[in-house]
Amino acid sequence: MTVELQVDEGWLTVCELSELVPGRGVAALLPDGSQAAVFLDRKGRPYAITNRDPFTGAYVLSRGLLGTAEGRTFVASPLLKQRFDLETGRCLDDEEVAVRTYPVRTAATSV
Amino acid sequence: MAAATPTPTPAIVLIGHGMVGQRYLEALAERGATATHRITVLCEEPRPAYDRVHLTSYFSGSTPEDLSMTPASFMEDHGITLHLDDPAETIDREARTVTSRSGRVFPYDVLVLATGSYPFVPPVPGKDAPGCFVYRTIEDLLAIEEYAKTRTSGAVVGGGLLGLEAAGALQGLGLATRIVEFAPRLMPAQVDEGGGAALLRTIQNMGLTVHTGVGTQEVVTGDDGSVTGMKLSDGSTVSTELVVFSAGVRPRDQLARESGLSVGERGGIAVDAHCRTSDPHVYAIGECALAADGRVYGLVAPGYEMAETAAEDLLGREKEFTGADLSTKLKLLGVDVASFGDAHGATAGSLDVVYSDSRSGVYKKVVVSSEGVLLGGVLVGDADSYGLLRPLTGSVPPVTPEQLVLPAGAGAPVALGPASLPDTAVICSCHNVTKKAITAHATVPEVKKCTKAGTGCGSCLKVIGQLMPPAADKGLCDCFAFTRAELYEIVRTLRVSSYQQLLDSHGREGARGGDGCELCKPTIGSIIASLAPTLGASGYVLDGEQAALQDTNDHFLANMQRNGSYSVVPRIPGGEITPDKLIVIGEVARDFGLYTKITGGQRIDLFGASVDQLPRIWARLVDAGFESGHAYGKALRTVKSCVGQTWCRYGVQDSVRMAIDLELRYRGLRAPHKLKSAVSGCARECAEAQSKDFGVIATASGWNLYVGGNGGATPRHADLLAQDLSDAELIRLIDRFLMFYIRTADRLERTSTWLERLEGGLGHLRDVVVHDSLGLCAELESLMADHVAHYRDEWAETLEDPERLRRFVSFVNAPGAPDPTVKFVPERDQVKPDLTILTLEPVGSLGGTR
Numbered sequence: 001m002t003v004e005l006q007v008d009e010g011w012l013t014v015c016e017l018s019e020l021v022p023g024r025g026v027a028a029l030l031p032d033g034s035q036a037a038v039f040l041d042r043k044g045r046p047y048a049i050t051n052r053d054p055f056t057g058a059y060v061l062s063r064g065l066l067g068t069a070e071g072r073t074f075v076a077s078p079l080l081k082q083r084f085d086l087e088t089g090r091c092l093d094d095e096e097v098a099v100r101t102y103p104v105r106t107a108a109t110s111v
Numbered sequence: 112m113a114a115a116t117p118t119p120t121p122a123i124v125l126i127g128h129g130m131v132g133q134r135y136l137e138a139l140a141e142r143g144a145t146a147t148h149r150i151t152v153l154c155e156e157p158r159p160a161y162d163r164v165h166l167t168s169y170f171s172g173s174t175p176e177d178l179s180m181t182p183a184s185f186m187e188d189h190g191i192t193l194h195l196d197d198p199a200e201t202i203d204r205e206a207r208t209v210t211s212r213s214g215r216v217f218p219y220d221v222l223v224l225a226t227g228s229y230p231f232v233p234p235v236p237g238k239d240a241p242g243c244f245v246y247r248t249i250e251d252l253l254a255i256e257e258y259a260k261t262r263t264s265g266a267v268v269g270g271g272l273l274g275l276e277a278a279g280a281l282q283g284l285g286l287a288t289r290i291v292e293f294a295p296r297l298m299p300a301q302v303d304e305g306g307g308a309a310l311l312r313t314i315q316n317m318g319l320t321v322h323t324g325v326g327t328q329e330v331v332t333g334d335d336g337s338v339t340g341m342k343l344s345d346g347s348t349v350s351t352e353l354v355v356f357s358a359g360v361r362p363r364d365q366l367a368r369e370s371g372l373s374v375g376e377r378g379g380i381a382v383d384a385h386c387r388t389s390d391p392h393v394y395a396i397g398e399c400a401l402a403a404d405g406r407v408y409g410l411v412a413p414g415y416e417m418a419e420t421a422a423e424d425l426l427g428r429e430k431e432f433t434g435a436d437l438s439t440k441l442k443l444l445g446v447d448v449a450s451f452g453d454a455h456g457a458t459a460g461s462l463d464v465v466y467s468d469s470r471s472g473v474y475k476k477v478v479v480s481s482e483g484v485l486l487g488g489v490l491v492g493d494a495d496s497y498g499l500l501r502p503l504t505g506s507v508p509p510v511t512p513e514q515l516v517l518p519a520g521a522g523a524p525v526a527l528g529p530a531s532l533p534d535t536a537v538i539c540s541c542h543n544v545t546k547k548a549i550t551a552h553a554t555v556p557e558v559k560k561c562t563k564a565g566t567g568c569g570s571c572l573k574v575i576g577q578l579m580p581p582a583a584d585k586g587l588c589d590c591f592a593f594t595r596a597e598l599y600e601i602v603r604t605l606r607v608s609s610y611q612q613l614l615d616s617h618g619r620e621g622a623r624g625g626d627g628c629e630l631c632k633p634t635i636g637s638i639i640a641s642l643a644p645t646l647g648a649s650g651y652v653l654d655g656e657q658a659a660l661q662d663t664n665d666h667f668l669a670n671m672q673r674n675g676s677y678s679v680v681p682r683i684p685g686g687e688i689t690p691d692k693l694i695v696i697g698e699v700a701r702d703f704g705l706y707t708k709i710t711g712g713q714r715i716d717l718f719g720a721s722v723d724q725l726p727r728i729w730a731r732l733v734d735a736g737f738e739s740g741h742a743y744g745k746a747l748r749t750v751k752s753c754v755g756q757t758w759c760r761y762g763v764q765d766s767v768r769m770a771i772d773l774e775l776r777y778r779g780l781r782a783p784h785k786l787k788s789a790v791s792g793c794a795r796e797c798a799e800a801q802s803k804d805f806g807v808i809a810t811a812s813g814w815n816l817y818v819g820g821n822g823g824a825t826p827r828h829a830d831l832l833a834q835d836l837s838d839a840e841l842i843r844l845i846d847r848f849l850m851f852y853i854r855t856a857d858r859l860e861r862t863s864t865w866l867e868r869l870e871g872g873l874g875h876l877r878d879v880v881v882h883d884s885l886g887l888c889a890e891l892e893s894l895m896a897d898h899v900a901h902y903r904d905e906w907a908e909t910l911e912d913p914e915r916l917r918r919f920v921s922f923v924n925a926p927g928a929p930d931p932t933v934k935f936v937p938e939r940d941q942v943k944p945d946l947t948i949l950t951l952e953p954v955g956s957l958g959g960t961r
């Protein structure tokens with residue numbers, strides 16, 4: 001199985017599903033030079049948001065820890081610990097801030 | 112009704128939008144009066160009201176926005192019109208209009224003057240030269256900051272409380288700072304002679320130069336007209352490039368004066384007990400007012416009281432302001448200074464009880480009447496008891512006066528807590544809130560919201576916290592209802608070695624089956640790691656499920672910096688290093704382009720490594736016999752040492768060897784918070800062991816062990832746990848101490864706070880770890896033996912495993928590619944993060960909406 005991300009150019013293969021550790025993330029370089037953070041939760045569901053932490057500008061969200069708050073899966077930024085809902089991109093600690101999310105899916109590995 | 116209200120919606124004009132002006136608006140809003148009045152505010156400053164009391168915090172990172180006291184939508188929500196940057200210029204009391212600088216005319220039914228005061232600048236030659244400033248507004252601070260950038264020295268005229276604050280700010284800006292005070296002591300208005308002496312010593316120890324008993328006669332200027340020095344009244348001349356005048360404030364009563372309102376002989380707009388001026392349509396409140404008791408109050412609490420009084424009076428309600436308490440507690444230059452009640456012992460027949468310790472700069476005095484009633488006091492250097500003493504003023508305290516001033520631990524223990532205060536005691540003097548009003552609420556945030564207590568100077572917060580019932584939910588986080596110590600016991604006795612298993616079996620109902628959170632994951636990861644050998648779990652922190660639990664730094668085995676790069680801090684046990692190893696560190700830094708800095712912990716930090724460089728850097732270090740150390744992680748950091756007996760003429764033991772032994776023994780030990788240690792070779796204490804979680808000081812016959820010390824934001828001196836220990840006894844005792852701490856402390860609780868909280872305190876700790884009163888020692892020792900036996904070098908181990916190394920790439924889909932956002936720019940012959948890249952919106956504006 002591979003993990004794929006939808007960008008302007010279509011579905012982009014990011015990595016093998018087995019490369020993702022549940023509860024953690026990885027960063028992916030996108031064709032336009034921007035960066036996405038791709039995560040897997042405990043139930044095996046993938047998520048993708050931008051890798052840029054809007055509070056510090058650093059490209060580090062992929063290195064945050066996942067968690068669940070009121071049934072929603074979030075990632076906590078490793079720098080100043082603000083949490084972002086992985087489905088909507090909304091910041092749970094500051095309602096004025098949100099990050100972009102990307103559609104993401106798993107697909108059978110094409111040879 | 113105080114003022115005639117001829118029109119259906121009477122117009123209120125408020126002149127001055129400072130702290131008291133804003134409080135007045137809030138008081139009106141709380142009473143619904145904003146709905147029934149048309150309110151216009153004329154504000155001279157370019158920004159709405161802000162917290163002038165905490166002005167100085169601008170220099171420690173608060174932004175002007177942080178200091179703002181006006182919630183964004185306040186004016187709009189209450190239909191108030193605010194004119195910034197447009198001061199009132201004239202008042203026509205006949206026509207009842209105010210004209211502003213921009214020429215606008217505002218009719219009023221009620222006029223409120225809250226114009227505050229202005230800094231008094233003594234009329235000395237040169238006082239207006241470039242380089243002379245006052246200290247009152249955010250604009251003043253911005254100007255000082257700008258001017259100081261290219262200067263190296265500064266002076267403050269005036270050693271009162273504002274002067275000391277200004278001096279602290281100048282020193283913080285990197286200027287060599289002096290204070291010139293006309294009176295024979297610092298803070299003459301607040302403290303007595305003894306307090307002034309304690310303050311002087313402490314301030315001199317901080318590197319400030321203090322001149323007391325001399326006046327400033329002239330500001331000397333150079334060729335370009337800017338400040339170069341000051342001539343003092345003792346004939347001397349001192350050099351300085353910047354002068355801040357802080358010689359007192361004067362009420363801003365000019366507008367009132369010009370419009371024919373009565374003003375006091377020495378200034379201040381005269382008001383009655385309802386804050387009405389000589390014209391019944393006009394009120395004056397705050398620092399510009401001369402209160403009915405004949406005083407001008409230069410503090411914010413009385414101003415707030417006046418704001419409430421004027422608001423009540425407007426609505427025809429009975430409230431009087433007849434004077435206020437001048438108690439203050441301040442932290443000036445890091446020194447606590449407090450005075451309350453009759454601090455100078457002016458009451459006839461009053462008696463003083465004084466405690467003074469010039470070594471530690473502590474001075475405490477209480478003034479009592481012959482009947483034992485507490486009248487007032489002065490506290491310098493240690494003002495912890497202020498929150499209790501001030502409310503007790505006017506009553507006979509439940510303990511003797513000596514007990515009120517003796518430091519904790521000296522003499523008889525003081526059984527005095529907030530519980531002993533009467534219900535009527537005023538706990539928050541800024542907002543005049545009593546103990547009764549506070550204890551009606553269950554949490555500090557609730558108290559702040561409902562009573563405003565604690566939202567002024569904040570000095571009452573400690574006592575408020577002590578008055579709150581213990582939190583009902585002591586749970587670690589939203590996932591677990593257990594404390595860290597309880598979870599430790601669960602993991603240990605049920606031998607749970609999986610976080611998910613623990614979450615599903617012992618988590619809160621709603622959290623089971625979920626992903627947990629960023630608080631409990633690392634905490635439980637740490638508990639499992641410190642019990643790993645006992646649980647039969649892997650000790651390697653990145654194995655299996657453990658990997659997903661670690662904070663980012665532990666996950667990458669290095670410290671993340673602000674631009675997403677990492678720092679590497681090679682372990683240098685005891686601070687001892689060979690020239691060859693020093694050279695290797697230099698070579699590694701040079702080859703990878705890293706910024707190097709000597710840390711505060713006797714190590715060398717290499718900053719600016721990208722994720723993919725980390726393994727290559729470790730490999731070089733491991734080859735040279737280093738291990739990368741923990742500067743991250745809730746684990747042992749460094750064991751500092753002094754050079755000790757081997758070289759130092761005073762040393763009585765080999766402190767370096769002991770420090771190395773301790774560092775190697777406890778490295779890698781996971782704990783509730785980080786652990787620091789130090790070993791000094793004699794009582795001169797060059798290694799600062801008494802500020803460490805466990806500190807060791809050599810004696811002629813062995814070692815003294817101190818525990819529970821802390822530097823950081825809330826420093827604490829360590830307590831002596833045991834004396835004259837042999838090497839083996841010392842190590843055994845530290846083993847027990849550390850394991851007992853790991854077992855019972857809360858998440859992120861350093862040994863200092865843990866020891867303060869521990870029931871029975873040091874005595875209990877000694878019983879448990881020295882006298883084995885709980886029969887735990889054998890187990891504690893064996894846990895530590897397991898730790899030592901199973902220690903592994905996490906970095907070397909990571910290097911050996913290609914699977915593990917795969918994580919160290921910037922991008923999972925482009926393993927060789929460097930992260931283009933991790934860039935550096937030159938600074939002082941090295942590099943620093945290029946932060947401008949991070950401020951750019953990412954390509955295609957894909958980033959956050961911030």
Ligand code: SRM
Binds near residue numbers: 679680710711713823
């Ligand atoms: C590098 C260093 C500053 C320096 O350039 O000198 C430093 C840097 C950091 N310190 Fe420190 N501290 C450093 C010595 C100290 C000292 C001095 C000492 O150890 O003798 C103290 C006061 C002593 C103490 O801890 O009691 C100190 C008190 C703190 C605190 C406050 C702890 C407290 O209990 O109040 C924090 C915050 C925390 O840990 O929660 C902190 C946190 C940090 C963190 C980890 C902040 C962070 O999360 O990014 C910094 C990261 C280091 C890095 O990225 O490499 N640092 N820090 C020093 C590393 C020493 C070393 O070799 O390990």
Ligand SMILES: Cc1cc2nc3c(=O)[nH]c(=O)nc-3n(C[C@H](O)[C@H](O)[C@H](O)COP(=O)(O)OP(=O)(O)OC[C@H]3O[C@@H](n4cnc5c(N)ncnc54)[C@H](O)[C@@H]3O)c2cc1C
Binds near residue numbers: 248363412
């Ligand atoms: C650095 C510093 C530290 C302090 N620390 C403490 C402390 O720890 N504890 C304490 O109790 N107090 C402290 N104070 C004093 C406290 O700030 C004042 O008591 C408080 O601000 C008084 O409020 P106010 O509204 O009367 O005056 P201000 O806050 O000075 O507000 C008056 C406002 O009126 C404006 N104004 C004046 N004339 C006009 C006009 N004609 N038209 C329009 N606007 C006008 C002024 O520009 C100003 O904005 C400190 C003050 C300073 C400067």
Ligand code: SF4
Binds near residue numbers: 766796798
């Ligand atoms: S603590 Fe004592 S032995 Fe160590 S360097 Fe200082 S004076 Fe010398």
Ligand code: FES
Binds near residue numbers: 539541565568
């Ligand atoms: S005493 Fe100042 S906020 Fe309570």
